Amino acid sequence: MASGDMPYDGRFDGDPFSVLARVFGHAGFRGRQEEVVRHVADGGSGLVLMPTGGGKSLCYQVPALCRPGVGIVVSPLIALMEDQVAALRQQGVAAAALHSDLPEGEARKVLAELHAGDLKLLYVSPERLTLEGTLARLDTLPIALFAVDEAHCVSQWGHHFRPEYRGLGVLAARFPRTPRLALTATADPRTVEDIRAQLGLSDAPVFRGGFDRPNIRIEARPREQERAQLRALLREHAGASGAGIIYCGSRARTEQTAEWLRGEGQDALAFHAGMEAADKREAHRRFARGDAVIMCATIAFGMGIDRPDVRWVLHLDLPRSPESWYQEIGRAGRDGLPAHALLLYGAGDIALARHRVEESSAAPEQKRIERQRLEAMVAIAESATCRRALLLRCFGEEPPQDSAGSVVPCGNCDVCLSPPRLFDGTVAAQKLLSAVLRTGRRFGVGHVVDVLRGRLTEKVAQFAHDRLPTFGVGKDLSDAAWRGVARQLVAHGALDVAVENHGELVPTEAARPILRGEEKLMLRADVARQAAPSRGGRVGGAPASGDPLFEKLREWRRAEAQAQSVPAYVIFQDRTLAEIATARPRSLDQLGAIPGVGRTKLERYGTAVLKVLQD
Numbered sequence: 001m002a003s004g005d006m007p008y009d010g011r012f013d014g015d016p017f018s019v020l021a022r023v024f025g026h027a028g029f030r031g032r033q034e035e036v037v038r039h040v041a042d043g044g045s046g047l048v049l050m051p052t053g054g055g056k057s058l059c060y061q062v063p064a065l066c067r068p069g070v071g072i073v074v075s076p077l078i079a080l081m082e083d084q085v086a087a088l089r090q091q092g093v094a095a096a097a098l099h100s101d102l103p104e105g106e107a108r109k110v111l112a113e114l115h116a117g118d119l120k121l122l123y124v125s126p127e128r129l130t131l132e133g134t135l136a137r138l139d140t141l142p143i144a145l146f147a148v149d150e151a152h153c154v155s156q157w158g159h160h161f162r163p164e165y166r167g168l169g170v171l172a173a174r175f176p177r178t179p180r181l182a183l184t185a186t187a188d189p190r191t192v193e194d195i196r197a198q199l200g201l202s203d204a205p206v207f208r209g210g211f212d213r214p215n216i217r218i219e220a221r222p223r224e225q226e227r228a229q230l231r232a233l234l235r236e237h238a239g240a241s242g243a244g245i246i247y248c249g250s251r252a253r254t255e256q257t258a259e260w261l262r263g264e265g266q267d268a269l270a271f272h273a274g275m276e277a278a279d280k281r282e283a284h285r286r287f288a289r290g291d292a293v294i295m296c297a298t299i300a301f302g303m304g305i306d307r308p309d310v311r312w313v314l315h316l317d318l319p320r321s322p323e324s325w326y327q328e329i330g331r332a333g334r335d336g337l338p339a340h341a342l343l344l345y346g347a348g349d350i351a352l353a354r355h356r357v358e359e360s361s362a363a364p365e366q367k368r369i370e371r372q373r374l375e376a377m378v379a380i381a382e383s384a385t386c387r388r389a390l391l392l393r394c395f396g397e398e399p400p401q402d403s404a405g406s407v408v409p410c411g412n413c414d415v416c417l418s419p420p421r422l423f424d425g426t427v428a429a430q431k432l433l434s435a436v437l438r439t440g441r442r443f444g445v446g447h448v449v450d451v452l453r454g455r456l457t458e459k460v461a462q463f464a465h466d467r468l469p470t471f472g473v474g475k476d477l478s479d480a481a482w483r484g485v486a487r488q489l490v491a492h493g494a495l496d497v498a499v500e501n502h503g504e505l506v507p508t509e510a511a512r513p514i515l516r517g518e519e520k521l522m523l524r525a526d527v528a529r530q531a532a533p534s535r536g537g538r539v540g541g542a543p544a545s546g547d548p549l550f551e552k553l554r555e556w557r558r559a560e561a562q563a564q565s566v567p568a569y570v571i572f573q574d575r576t577l578a579e580i581a582t583a584r585p586r587s588l589d590q591l592g593a594i595p596g597v598g599r600t601k602l603e604r605y606g607t608a609v610l611k612v613l614q615d
Contacts, residue, residue, distance in 0.1 A: 015066065016029075016034070016037045016038060016041060016062050016063070016066055019062050019065045019066060020058070020062055021598075022598060022599045023065065023091050023092065023093065023598050023599065023600070024058065024061075024062075024091060024596075024598050025091075025592075025594075025595060025596045025597045025598035025599075025601065025602075026595055026596070027595060029055075029058075030054070030055050031050070031054065031055070031209045031210070032048075032050075032207050032208075032209050033055050033058055033059055035207060036048055036059040036181075036207050037058070037059060037062045037063050037066075039205070039207075040059070040060065040063040040145055040179045040181055041062075041063040041066045041067060043177075043179055044179060044204070044205075045179050045180040045181060045201055045204040046181060046182075046201065046204045046205045046206065046207055047151070047181075047182045047183075047184075047192065047195060047196055047199075047201055047204065047205075047206045047207070048181060048182070048183040048184075048207045048209075049184060049185070049187060049192065049206065049207065049208045049209060049211075050183070050185060050207075050209035051185050051209065051210070051211050051212070051213050051330060052185040052213070052327070052330030052331065052334060053213065053308070053330065053333065053334035053335070053336065054185070054209050056149075056183045056185070057084065057149075059181065059183065059207075060073065060145060060147035060181050060183070061088070061093075061121065063144070063145060063179070064120060064121055064144045064145055064147075065093065065120055067144035067145065067179075068142055068144065069141065069142030069143050069144040070114065070117075070119050070120060070121065070122055070141065070142070070143060070144055071120065071121045071122070071143075071144045071145050071146075071147065072122055072124060072129070072138065072143060072145070072146050072147070073121060073122065073123045073124070073147045073149060074124060074125070074126050074129055074146070074147065074148045074149060074165075074168060075097075075123050075124070075125065075149050075150070076125070076126065076149075076150050076153055076162055076165070078097075078099045078100075078101050078125070079281070079284045079288070080149075080306070081097040081099060081123040081124075081125075082097060083288055083306045083567055083570070084123060084306060085097050085121075085123055086566045086567060086570050087306065087567075087569075087570035088121060090566070090570045090571060090600070090601065090604075091598050091600050091601065092598070092599070092600030093120055093121060094113075094118055094119050094120050094121075095119065095120065095121040095122070095123070096110045096113060096114075096119055096121075096122055096123070097110075097122070097123040097124070098110050098111075098122060098123070098124045098125075098128055099123075099124070099125045099128060100125065100127075100128070110122070111137070114137070114141065115137075115141070117141075117142075120144075125164075126153075126162070126164045126165050126167065126168055127164045127167075129168070130164070130167035130168065130170060135170070135174060138175075139174075143175060143178045144178075144179075145178060145179040145180070145181060146171050146175065146178060146179070146180045146181070147180075147181045147182075147183065148165075148168055148180070148181070148182045148183065148199060149183050150183075150184060151165075151182035151183055151184040151187075151195050151199070152184040152186050152187050152191055152195065152323075153165040154166065154168065154182070154194070154195050154198045154199060155187070155191045155194035155195050155198065165198075166198060168198070168199060169198050169199060169200060171199070171200070172199065172200025172201075173200070180199065180200070180201065180204075182195055182196075182199050182201060185326075185327065185330055186323050186326055186327040186330075187323070187395075188323060188394060188395055188396065189396050190369070191323075192206065210397065211326070211391075211392055211395045211397050212388065212392060212397075212399075212410075213329075213330060213333065214410070214412060215333045215336055215337060215338055215339055215412075216329060216330075216332055216333050216339045216340070216341050216412070217338070217339070217340045217341065217412045217413065217414075217417075218329070218341050218387050218388055218391070218412070218413040218414070219340070219341065219342045219343065219413065219414040220342075220343040220344075220345065220380070220381045220383075220387060220414065221342070221343070221344055221414075222344070222345070222346065222483070222484060222487060223316070223344035223345055223346045223349075224480065224483070226316065226344065227260070229344060230246075230261075230314070231264070233312065233314060233340075233342060234264075234266065236340075237311055237312055237340070240311050241292065241309060241311070241554065241574065242292065242309035242310060242311035242574070243287060243291070243292060243293055243294065243295065243307065243309065243310050243311065244293075244294045244295070244310065244311060244312045244313070244314070245294070245295045245297060245301075245310060245312075245313045245314070245328075245331060245332075246294060246295070246296045246297070246313075246314045246315075246316060247297060247298070247299065247313070247314070247315045247316065247317070247319075247328055248296060248297070248298060248316050248317060249298075249316070249317030249349075250298070251272040251273070251274050251298060253316065253317075254270045254271065254272050254296045254297055254298055255270045255272075255296075257270075257296040257316070258270040258294075258296040261294055261296070266294055267291065267292065267293045267294065268293065268294040268295075268296055269283045269286060269287070269293055269294070269295050269296065270283070270296050270297070271283045271284070271295055271296070271297040271298070271300065271301040272297060272298040272300055272301075273298065273300040283295070284301075287307065288306075288307060288567040289561060289562070289566075289567050289568055290307075290309075290557075290558060290561060290567060290568030290569060299324065299328065306334075306567075306569070306570075307331075307334070307567070307569055308334040308335035308569050308573045308574065308575070309334075309335055309337075309569065309573070309574045310331050310332045310333070310334070310339065311332065311333070311337075311338075311339055311340065312332060312339060312340040312341070312342070313328060313329050313331060313332045313339075313340075313341045313342075314341075314342045314343075314344070315328070315329075315341075315342070315343045315344065315345070316344055317345065317349050318343070318345040318349035318350060318353055318377065318378070318381060319343075319377055320353055320370070320373065320374060320377065321370075321373035321374060321376070321377055322373065322376050322377050322380060322390075322391055322394040322395075323373065323394070324377075325343070325377060325380075325391075326391060326394075326395075329341035335573050335574055335575040336575060337574070337575060337578075343381060345381055346487065347445070347483075347486055347487040347490040347491075347495075347497055348497050348499060348503060350378055350487075350490050350491055350497075351490055351496055351497035351499050352497075352499045353374050354371075354374065354496075355499055355500070357370045357371055357374060376390075376394055378491050380394075381491075382488060382491045382524070383415060384415065384419075384420050384422055384524050385407070385415060386399070386407055386409055386410050386413060386415055386416050387413040387414070387415055388410040388412070388413050388416075389407045389410065420524045420525065421524070421525040422522050422523065422524055422525070423522070423523060423525055424520065424521075424522060424523075425485060425488070425521050425522065425523030426514065426517070426519075426520050426521045428474075428477065428482075428485050428523070429485060429489055429494070429514050429521050429523070430514060430515055430517075431452060431470065431473055431474055432448065432452065432474075432482065432485050432486060432489065433489070433494065433495070433507055433511050433514060433515055434469075434470050434515070435448050435451050435452050435468075435470040435473075435474075436448055436495070436505045436506075436507055437507060438465075438468045438469070438470050439451060439463070439465055439468070441504060441505070441506050441507070442504055443504055443505070444502060444503040444504055444505060445482075445483055445486045445503070445505060447459055447460070447465075448482075448486070448505060449474075449479055449482045449483065449486075451465050451468065451470060451471055452470065452472075452473060452474030452475075452477075452482055453472070453474055453475055453479065453482070454466075454471055454472025454473075454474075454475055481525070484523070484524070484525075485523060486505065488523050488524065489511075492510065492521070493508060493510045494507065494508055494510040494511040494514055495507060495508065495511065496508055547581060549581040549584075549613070550577060550578060550581040552612055552615075553572075553577040553580060553581060553609070553612055554568075554574075554577060556608065556609070556612050557571050557572055557577065560605070560608075571601075571605065572596060572597075572601070572605075573596060575595075575596065576594065576595065576596030576597065579594045579595060579596070580594055580597075580609065580613070584613055585610070585613070586610070586613075587610075588602060588606045588607075588610070591606050591609060591610065592606070
């Protein structure tokens with residue numbers, strides 16, 4: 001344990017509410033937490049499906065403290081283990097991590113504490129846990145429970161399948177009387193059943209929390225002027241505390257975006273799997289310690305990150321599935337305060353994703369499922385109805401409905417806040433498809449739009465396309481509108497994009513009934529839209545960034561975190577500091593009544609916090 005850590009003394013073993021209040025500083029459980037905690041504390045196993053920020057970790061941490069023995073937590077990422085151990089130690093819990101990056105001397109110390117019975121929670125990687133030597137050690141020890149975090153990694157259908165997770169099935173056979181709890185925020189029905197089968201949980205209950213994250217405003221827009229759109233997002237969130245994440249489709253794109261942002265005066269970092277390990281650790285450390293940074297990353301970054309104050313997540317490329325998108329946008333607003341998720345995408349993204357599925361070496365059944373997931377993602381991006389409702393249905397959850405059976409608008413996605421206008425786009429689609437065919441299927445959208453708009457460019461003249469019947473037939477629509485028609489035809493499957501060449505538009509078989517007038521096509525009118533403000537307002541009465549007392553508390557927390565070399569949020573989350581700034585407690589008893597201030601934190605930091613308030 002780090003210097004100054006105070007071990008959990010065990011006086012409240014067996015009483016989940018005492019542990020929750022005295023160790024974690026919460027007055028009550030949320031959602032289905034209590035049901036899960038009591039089930040596991042009584043020796044039961046199960047699968048927990050809860051959204052990111054829904055409190056999954058308490059579902060195994062509390063029963064591990066209630067039961068005799070040590071709780072073993074399987075985690076896929078070293079950085080995640082270290083952050084969670086640091087947070088538990090701040091709360092006075094004797095926790096440690098065992099992984100491949102741990103120096104030999106520290107590993108021996110952890111094992112000595114484990115055998116001496118000094119640990120209540122041990123975080124371990126799946127490959128380390130399934131070693132025969134590790135399992136043999138655990139055979140000789142009292143085990144409170146096994147918790148498999150990020151359990152979707154077990155499933156071949158999961159969006160982050162990790163082969164080393166498959167070996168965890170040994171736990172059911174080797175420790176049949178020890179509770180086993182699998183937890184994930186992201187699993188569709190197929191993945192859920194695979195997790196249960198692989199971990200021997202087929203007869204155990206599934207605890208489903210609602211997947212909705214109503215504090216996250218969801219938006220999807222065509223990617224037209226990327227830099228201008230990015231500047232608008234930064235202006236919208238200027239002055240806000242917390243961090244932002246930009247997900248990019250390639251390593252080069254992360255580095256280019258981070259470099260451009262630094263040129264704009266932003267504190268931006270790049271993160272991808274091709275970086276040196278030391279550079280990745282430093283980027284993660286800066287992000288975790290609470291700096292107001294922008295992380296430009298591939299999907300290699302973020303699984304299981306605990307930072308609660310990510311205020312916005314931007315995708316510059318189309319995610320491959322709703323599960324991936326949900327997992328990534330779910331990293332915003334874990335503290336329950338308002339957050340923002342924006343997706344920018346283009347026709348080329350859709351075509352490239354489809355080509356990658358078809359060209360992959362996966363088995364036919366796997367390809368079929370990946371196609372279904374991709375098309376569900378395309379449908380969400382192009383939807384003219386509530387995006388949140390479509391997303392929830394991907395996880396088997398029906399959105400709220402009114403007495404007539406219609407979906408109740410969520411009030412916090414761009415479609416519900418600013419409903420789009422639909423128009424009969426059949427004729428426009430026929431014009432565009434005809435122009436593509438008459439120009440020989442050899443040109444990208446820019447040239448086709450020039451022909452439709454009647455522009456006598458050098459290329460149009462070179463190929464005599466000004467003599468075509470389609471030249472100038474599309475003057476009634478703007479360039480942006482025609483690009484929108486093309487993109488929606490790609491989404492519909494009537495157009496393909498030759499991504500392996502130069503982005504030429506190519507009609508598919510699905511174009512025939514449109515050209516023949518056998519299929520009516522309703523399209524969305526793409527118009528420039530300002531960012532729609534959230535109707536949710538501030539959650540939990542948190543003061544806006546700039547509140548002097550709130551900022552003073554953040555300054556104190558930053559200094560304290562740097563002195564201990566721990567992430568700032570493991571000392572107190574923004575939400576807790578906001579409650580303190582609002583309540584202005586005058587005594588330790590009053591401070592201890594605020595959610596998030598447990599017994600150990602009150603003893604460690606109570607006097608210092610009261611001094612900040614008095615000053």
